Amino acid sequence: MTLSAFIEEVLKYNPKADTALLKKAYVLAEKAHHGQTRSTGEDYFIHPIGVATILMKMYADSATLCAALLHDIVEDTSVSIEQVKQLFGEEVALLVEGVTKIEKIHFKDSEDYKAENIRKILIATAKDVRVILIKLADRMDNMQTLKTFRPEKQQRIAKETLEIYAPVAHKLGMWRLKGELEDLSLRYLEPEVYKFLRSKVAEKRTERENSTEEMIATIKQSLAEKHIDAIVYGRAKYFYSIYKKMKKKKIGFNDIYDLVAIRIITKTMPECYAALGIVHDLWKPMPHRFKDYIAVPKANGYQSLHTTIVTNKGKIVEIQIRTEEMHHISEDGIAAHWKYHGTERDKKFDRKISWLKQILEWKRQSKDASDFIESLKVDLFEDEIVVFTPKGDPISLPTNATPVDFAYMVHTNIGNKCSKALVNNKITPLDHNLESGDIVEIVVNKNAEPSRQWLKFVKTSKARTKIKNTLKIEHDHDPKAERLKQDAFIDTLSSASAVYNMIEVIGKNLPLKISKCCDIKFNDKIKGFITKDNKITVHKEGCINIHAMDQKREAALLWKVDNEKDVVAIRLLLEDKVGVLAKILSIFAANQVNIKSVNTKQRKDKVITTIRFYLKEKEKLNSIVAKVKQIKSVIEAVIQKNT
Ligand code: MN
Numbered sequence: 001m002t003l004s005a006f007i008e009e010v011l012k013y014n015p016k017a018d019t020a021l022l023k024k025a026y027v028l029a030e031k032a033h034h035g036q037t038r039s040t041g042e043d044y045f046i047h048p049i050g051v052a053t054i055l056m057k058m059y060a061d062s063a064t065l066c067a068a069l070l071h072d073i074v075e076d077t078s079v080s081i082e083q084v085k086q087l088f089g090e091e092v093a094l095l096v097e098g099v100t101k102i103e104k105i106h107f108k109d110s111e112d113y114k115a116e117n118i119r120k121i122l123i124a125t126a127k128d129v130r131v132i133l134i135k136l137a138d139r140m141d142n143m144q145t146l147k148t149f150r151p152e153k154q155q156r157i158a159k160e161t162l163e164i165y166a167p168v169a170h171k172l173g174m175w176r177l178k179g180e181l182e183d184l185s186l187r188y189l190e191p192e193v194y195k196f197l198r199s200k201v202a203e204k205r206t207e208r209e210n211s212t213e214e215m216i217a218t219i220k221q222s223l224a225e226k227h228i229d230a231i232v233y234g235r236a237k238y239f240y241s242i243y244k245k246m247k248k249k250k251i252g253f254n255d256i257y258d259l260v261a262i263r264i265i266t267k268t269m270p271e272c273y274a275a276l277g278i279v280h281d282l283w284k285p286m287p288h289r290f291k292d293y294i295a296v297p298k299a300n301g302y303q304s305l306h307t308t309i310v311t312n313k314g315k316i317v318e319i320q321i322r323t324e325e326m327h328h329i330s331e332d333g334i335a336a337h338w339k340y341h342g343t344e345r346d347k348k349f350d351r352k353i354s355w356l357k358q359i360l361e362w363k364r365q366s367k368d369a370s371d372f373i374e375s376l377k378v379d380l381f382e383d384e385i386v387v388f389t390p391k392g393d394p395i396s397l398p399t400n401a402t403p404v405d406f407a408y409m410v411h412t413n414i415g416n417k418c419s420k421a422l423v424n425n426k427i428t429p430l431d432h433n434l435e436s437g438d439i440v441e442i443v444v445n446k447n448a449e450p451s452r453q454w455l456k457f458v459k460t461s462k463a464r465t466k467i468k469n470t471l472k473i474e475h476d477h478d479p480k481a482e483r484l485k486q487d488a489f490i491d492t493l494s495s496a497s498a499v500y501n502m503i504e505v506i507g508k509n510l511p512l513k514i515s516k517c518c519d520i521k522f523n524d525k526i527k528g529f530i531t532k533d534n535k536i537t538v539h540k541e542g543c544i545n546i547h548a549m550d551q552k553r554e555a556a557l558l559w560k561v562d563n564e565k566d567v568v569a570i571r572l573l574l575e576d577k578v579g580v581l582a583k584i585l586s587i588f589a590a591n592q593v594n595i596k597s598v599n600t601k602q603r604k605d606k607v608i609t610t611i612r613f614y615l616k617e618k619e620k621l622n623s624i625v626a627k628v629k630q631i632k633s634v635i636e637a638v639i640q641k642n643t
Contacts (some may be wrong), residue, residue, distance in 0.1 A: 001049050001053065003026050003027070006026060006049070006052070007019050007022060007023065009053075010022060010056060010062075010065065013056070013059050014059065014061070014062070017061075017062045017065075018062040018063075018066075021062055021063075021066055021088060021092075022062055022065060022066060022069075024066075024087065024088070025065070025066040025069040025070055025088065028069075028070065028073070028079070028087065029045060029048050029069040029070055029073060030045050032073050032077040032078070033045045033048070033072070033076070033077060036076065036077075039145060039148040039149060040145050040148050041148075044072075044076075047072065047141055047142075047145075048069045048070070048071060048072060049069070050141040050144070051068045051069075051071060051134065051137045051138050051140075052065050052068040052069050054137035054140050054141060054177075055133060055134065055137050058133065060130075060133065061130075063091045063092050063095060063130070064095065064130045064133065066088055066092045066095075067092050067095035067096050067099065067130070067134055068134050068137060068138075070084055070088070070092065070096050071096055071099045071134055071138060073096070074096060074097070074100050075100055075103065080509070081093055081096065081097055081100075084096050094128065095128065095131055095134060098128060098134075098437065099131055099134050099135050099138065101388070101437055101439070102131065102132075102135045104392040104439075136165060136168065136169055136177055136181075137177075139161055139165045139181065140177060140180060140181060140184075142157070143158070143161060143181060143184040143185070144184065146158065146184070146188060151188075154188040155188055155189060157188075158184070158185040158186075158187075158189050159185070159189060161181050161184070161185045162182060162185035162186075162189065165181055166178050166181040166182045166185065169181060179238035179240070179241065180238070182238060182240035182241070183238050183239045183240050185240070186239055186240045186243060190243070193243055196253075197239045197242060197243060197253070198239065200253050201242075211260075211313075211315065212260050212262065212317075213234065215234070215262060215311065215317065216232050216233065216262060218282060219232050219262065219264065219278070219279065219282070220232050222278045222281070222282060223264075223275060226274065228266060228274055228275060228278075229266075229271075230264050230265055230267070230271065230275060231263075231264070231265040232262065232264050232265075233262070233263055234260060234261070234262050234263075237260060237261065242256055260317050260318070261318040261319070261320060262317060262318070262319045262320070263319075263320045263321075263322075263327075264320070264321045264322075265323070265324055265327050266321065266322070266324075267323065267324065268323060269294065269323055271323075272305055272322060272323060273305070275321050276305050276307060276321055279307065279309060279319055279321070280307070280309070282309075283309035283310060283311055283312070283317075284309060285307050285308070285309050286307075286308045286309065286316070289307060289308035289318075290305075290306065290308075291306040291307075292305055293305065293306065294322070303322060303323075303326040304320050304321065304322040304326060305320065305321040305322065306318065306319070306320055307319050307321075384396060384397070384398060384399065385398070385399055385401065385435060385436040386436055386437070387406060387434050387435075387436065387437070387438045387439070387440050388437070388438070388440070389410065389440065389441070390440075390441045395409050395440075396409075397409060397434065397459070397460065398459045398460060399459075400434075400459055401433070401434050401458075401459045401460060402430060402431050402432060402433065402434065402458060402459065403418070403421030403423065403428065403430050403432060403434065403440055403442065404418060404421075404430050404431075404454050404457070404458050404463055405434075405458050405459050405460040405462075405463045406421075406434065406440045406442065407421075407442045407463075408458075408462050408463035408466050409460065409462060410442070412466050413444075414444055415450070415463060415466055415467070416448075416449065416450055416466070416470055417444040417445060417446060417448045417449075418430070418442050418443075418444060418448060418450075419443050419444060419445035420442075420443035420445075420514065421440060421441070421442055421443070422440070422441040422442075422443065422511045423438050423439070423440055423441075424439055425439070425441075425509060425510070425511045426511075426512075427500040427511070427512055427514065430454065430457075431454075431456075431457040449470070450466075450467045450470050450471055452467075452471060454467050455467055455468070456603060500512050500514060500538070503526070503528075503538060503557055503558070504557065504558045505528065505536055505555055505556070505557060506555075506556035506557070506558055508530070508536070508555055510530065510534055510535055510536050510555070511535050511536070512528070512535065512536050512537075513531060513535040513536060513538070514538070515537050515538055515539050515543075515545070517539065517543055517544075517545050518538070518539045518540045520538060520540060524540055524541075525540065525541040525542075526538050526539065526540060526541065527539055527540075527541055527543075527546060527554065527557070528554065528555040528556075528557040529546075529550065529553050529554055529555065530553040530554075530555050531553075536555045536557075537549075538557065567612055567613070567615075568612070568613055568614075568615045568639065568640075569610055569611065569612045569640040570610070570611050570613075570624075570625065570628070570637055570638065570639055570640065571608065571610050571637070571638050571639075571640050572584070572608070572609045572610070572611070572628070572634055572635075572636065572638075573606060573607075573608055573634075573635040573636040573637075574606065574607045574608075574609055574633055574634055574635065575605070575606065575607075575633040575635065576605050576606060576607050577633045580607075580631065580633040580634070581609065583631050584609075584611070584628055584634070585611075587624060587627045587628055587631075588611070588613060588624065591620055591623075591624055593613050593614065593615055593620070593624065610640070621639065625637050
């Protein structure tokens with residue numbers, strides 16, 4: 001699709017689309033992927049265009065379409081996520097980054113894990129559901145070119161699609177995408193069955209859908225004449241769902257009547273029966289096919305009228321009639337699929353998902369793209385997060401869980417030997433609050449042991465129990481222990497990690513490794529070298545160990561402070577005394593430093609305060625910190641890079 005055709009298509013459904021941004025994304029993606037080809041031999045750029053096209057059919061907003069065009073750019077070309085952020089802004093960059101992250105999720109391959117995997121992928125991306133939508137469209141487009149791969153690879157991808165992505169689409173109420181993903185999977189997993197069904201279903205799907213459209217129009221007109229306000233829509237059955245029905249009911253293809261189904265959603269229950277009368281007036285009902293699940297609901301509470309009619313052209317169609325309320329109950333009855341069916345946690349989860357489905361459902365009907373955008377940027381899973389190991393294994397944790405919780409969740413020994421944490425490749429304090437989608441790596445040290453201080457910030461009972469067991473702590477309130485904890489805290493605060501957060505690696509996305517020989521302070525002259533395990537070890541310029549490094553593997557390093565709008569953060573451990581903060585802030589004022597934000601957290605009788613401020617003149621920083629440290633109630637002050 002040419003650029004102008006692409007823009008024209010978008011404007012058709014969204015006249016307010018950001019065409020300048022879309023054009024920029026189109027041009028960059030085309031340029032960046034130039035020379036790359038797909039397995040089919042076609043230009044690679046066809047793929048991002050294909051993904052964007054699938055999303056256009058869902059009336060996707062401009063940011064989503066930009067991200068779709070750019071979704072493979074960070075992984076497969078020399079363009080970095082920072083460049084995407086610079087050129088397209090935070091929103092698009094976050095979407096691209098989110099899709100790149102899902103790419104790396106390593107799914108556990110067992111029946112038991114299926115539901116868990118699906119749940120985790122949803123939670124990890126739930127902050128912005130558009131990430132999942134792009135990923136599903138990506139998978140859809142890739143499934144369409146699967147034919148060029150080796151059979152083993154085809155089967156592996158098809159299986160993953162059928163077991164993970166199709167159910168995700170299902171949970172989100174994206175029926176069409178789900179059906180198409182399943183049909184494409186079936187084609188590779190059961191080629192004979194697929195061929196059989198395809199030849200049997202003589203009519204092509206689009207034709208089926210067209211004839212359904214005609215029926216829908218007829219029903220709508222008749223309902224309107226009787227003043228019944230109802231939603232009518234068609235569901236063409238997919239090959240996979242026919243196959244499933246044949247398998248489940250142990251019946252042959254010719255015994256499947258309902259290749260197309262139509263739904264009528266009314267406002268009231270009497271209208272259901274009125275609509276049924278209208279349908280039976282229009283077409284001949286098949287005997288023994290009428291079921292009244294309204295008068296006699298199914299065991300799971302499902303309520304609906306089912307009837308099967310024969311059209312004048314001899315077509316057999318199933319029609320389901322129910323009220324809006326019944327419809328929502330039936331649609332949300334997905335709890336049975338979940339592994340922990342019936343537990344409080346999962347009931348909550350299902351409620352959230354059903355709420356999300358309602359948004360998507362509403363969006364499908366309303367066609368109002370701009371409203372759709374806002375409603376999807378919601379954090380639905382406020383009490384649970386999912387983060388990933390560097391290999392992409394998803395780990396569930398409670399909100400505000402820390403790297404220490406993560407370490408213990410992975411393995412007790414990793415928790416006990418945890419010395420440092422890298423979150424999204426950046427060295428991060430151990431009490432840092434993790435967020436969904438973070439990639440967490442724990443640096444273990446055989447000499448490391450749990451700190452009493454960890455008990456103050458861990459959120460999981462597993463971590464708490466293991467730490468206590470290892471430290472053999474019987475009682476929590478030992479004043480001596482409290483003092484010990486205090487000391488440990490200062491250790492954590494003044495550890496090298498904070499200063500390492502301020503080092504930026506230019507042009508490479510590799511984690512930093514703290515060197516044991518150099519005590520690096522902010523603004524020191526530093527040099528970095530890429531180690532064999534693909535990390536960057538940082539030394540002071542004069543360090544003797546530099547000579548042992550491979551000079552060809554030097555990495556360019558920069559102190560970050562004057563980037564990102566000159567925001568610096570200072571983290572303080574304070575005694576909880578009146579007026580301390582005012583004294584500190586007056587030091588900033590005296591230096592004419594503008595403060596961006598002040599956050600405080602109470603930790604028993606101490607307070608942790610983080611002050612973020614704008615600072616252009618770097619040389620001022622050390623003197624400000626020195627002055628702050630002179631205040632009596634300031635126990636510790638450490639400079640941090642604002643993230
Ligand atoms: Mn892709």
